[in-house]
Amino acid sequence: MERWGDGVVVEKMVSRSIDRDKTGEVIMTKADEDAIRDIELRFNEAWGRHDADRMVETLVDDAQFVTVNGAWTKTRAGFRDLMQRLHGANGPFRSSTRETPEMHVRFLAPDVAVMHSRFHIYGDIDEKERTSIGTRVVRKLDGRWWTVAVQNTDLRPGRRH
Numbered sequence: 001m002e003r004w005g006d007g008v009v010v011e012k013m014v015s016r017s018i019d020r021d022k023t024g025e026v027i028m029t030k031a032d033e034d035a036i037r038d039i040e041l042r043f044n045e046a047w048g049r050h051d052a053d054r055m056v057e058t059l060v061d062d063a064q065f066v067t068v069n070g071a072w073t074k075t076r077a078g079f080r081d082l083m084q085r086l087h088g089a090n091g092p093f094r095s096s097t098r099e100t101p102e103m104h105v106r107f108l109a110p111d112v113a114v115m116h117s118r119f120h121i122y123g124d125i126d127e128k129e130r131t132s133i134g135t136r137v138v139r140k141l142d143g144r145w146w147t148v149a150v151q152n153t154d155l156r157p158g159r160r161h
Contacts, residue, residue, distance in 0.1 A: 137149040
């Protein structure tokens with residue numbers, strides 16, 4: 001244990017395991033950030049192929065996923081089932097594509113990060129085009145980044161806060 005100003009006690013193991021910049025942000029490698037961004041890009045590729053198995057390849061088994069319409073799945077299998085239905089022969093996303101032009105990654109710890117993104121879906125049966133904001137929480141396990149939670153929200157022009 002180590003005593004810092006104002007009598008705050010911090011365990012040395014914690015203080016030395018996290019590198020921070022002048023603003024207090026956790027510093028990680030470009031490779032880690034790229035790997036996290038790649039999760040989103042691979043998800044988009046799987047979306048365009050309507051491949052639910054590939055859409056869930058980075059989700060941990062107990063990952064929670066909240067869609068833009070408020071569907072809340074609490075397991076990887078549950079989200080895969082939802083995506084199979086939505087991307088199936090009669091599903092609203094059966095001919096849609098998805099792209100993510102904006103992503104911001106923030107490391108909370110060496111093995112935990114949150115990514116906010118702006119993404120677009122084109123070709124939804126109900127809407128020609130939609131724009132959404134996503135929040136993805138990821139964790140590094142055994143050297144690989146995994147998604148543990150996702151929350152997506154549609155942007156609706158003209159709505160108040």
